[in-house]
Structure formats: structure tokens, C-alpha cells
Amino acid sequence: MRFMVMVRANKESEAGVMPTEQLLTEMGQFNEELVKAGVMLAGEGLQPSSKGARIRYDGSKRTVIDGPFAESKELIAGFWIIQVKSLEEAIEWMKRCPNPFDGESEIEIRQVFEAEDFGAEFTPELREQEERIRAVMAQQN
Template sequence: MRFMIIRKADADTEAGKAPDRELAATMIAYHEEMAKHLKILDGNGLKPTSTGARVHFQGGKPLVIDGPFAETKELIAGYTLVEADSLEQVLEWAKRWPAECDGGDGLILEVRPVYEIEDFGDAFDADLKAQSERIGLGGAKQPA
């Protein structure tokens, strides 16, 4: 099963504060150790919302809202996508997140299972499954 560990934003991440070398090394060491127990599929930090935008649909029409966005506790600062046997296994690693990464604002990590195409039952027939795989959706890798 695939799971996403979502690192919620805080004042430092929204300010675009880059980690120093010590903090970066701590995070790499944490992920390196995690990779010995879980399969890491992807992971990245996200730039502050001031560099992005939201597309809000109202009545079927898109409205673009430029960042920044005020409510940091609802924002995402980064993620790690892993493959594991259970939610409990991923939670054990989330609980080991380095304390140095707190930023003083009470770090929040959210762990959520990722839908697999099979979870949608009959909505994805063989043709839609194949099309999804061709374009890399549903965890499928695009052919090289």
C-alpha cells in the first residue's frame, strides 16, 4: 500500500526559510534510515504559497487566486510518498520525525493512504487502467 506523509506548513516554511546544512543532513539521515524499512517512492518540499496560486471553481468556472494564503495550519510544506504494509508501520516512522524540524510552531504530520486504481472498482475498466498507466497515474511509472 502507498501512503503519503504530509508535512504541514508553519511560519518558517511559509517564509521560505531554507534549512541549514545541519538540518538538511538530519532530514537526509532520517529518510535514509526510513528507506531501510519502507520503500520511499518520492518526496519533496514545497515552496511557500506566496510563489503559487489556487484555482477555485465556482459554478464550473475557474477563478485563480494568487498566494500567499493566510491559514498556515491548512497548508502543505512537503511530503514523502512511501510504500508500506500498513498505516501503523508508517505511523511508527512519522513518530520518529526529527525534533529539529519542528520550527517552534508545533510540527504537524498527516499520514494518509493513497487510493489505488483497484479501490475504484468498476469505474476503471481495462481500457481506463491501461490509459492511466500510460500517463503515469495511479502510481504507475511512465515507460522510458
């Protein structure tokens, strides 16, 4: 099972405050543990929302909304993609994570959909297309 683990932003991360050397060291060590265990597939920190945009869809209409966005507690400051056997295992790994910010922080864990989750609507042709796309992406990395 793959899970996306999201680090919730806070006022400091949205203001562009960079992590301390100590936190970078601790996160580096944690990431090394994840990689050595074969758990981590990807992970990155994200720039503040002031450097981003949202696209709002309404039927065929597209509206671009430039950052920053108001509610920092609803924003994501970073993420991991991990592969483990269960939500419980994902939780156990993330309980070992250093606190992402000084003080109160929050991490959200969400399971990623797999092809089999989509049922009959995900036809053999769509599965083949998905496999081709993944193969090209793997070659590009």
C-alpha cells in the same frame, strides 16, 4: 499501500525561513533510512505559498488565486510518498522523523487510492489507460 505524508507549514516556512544545517543533515539521514528500507518513493520540500497559486472551480468557471494564503496551519511545507504494508507501519516510520520545525510541528498521513479501490467504475479500458500513463511517466524519470 502507498501513503502521502504531508508536513504542515508554519509561519516560518511560509516566510521562507530555510532549515538549519542540522535539520537538513537529520532529514537527509532519515530519508536515507527510508530509501534503504525500500519505503520512500518520493519526497520534497515546498516553496512558500507566496510563490504559488490556487485554482478555484465552479462548474466550468476557473478562478486563479495568487498566494500567499492566509492560514499557514492549513498549508503543506513538504511531503513524502512512501510504500508500506499498513497505516500502522507508516505511523511508525514517521514517528522516527526529525521534528520538521523548531518547536511544535504536525505531519499528516493519508493513504493513496489504488486502482482496486475504485471498483467497477474503473473499467478495464481505464485501467489500461492508467498503466500506459504510468509507463510513460516511469520512462520520463
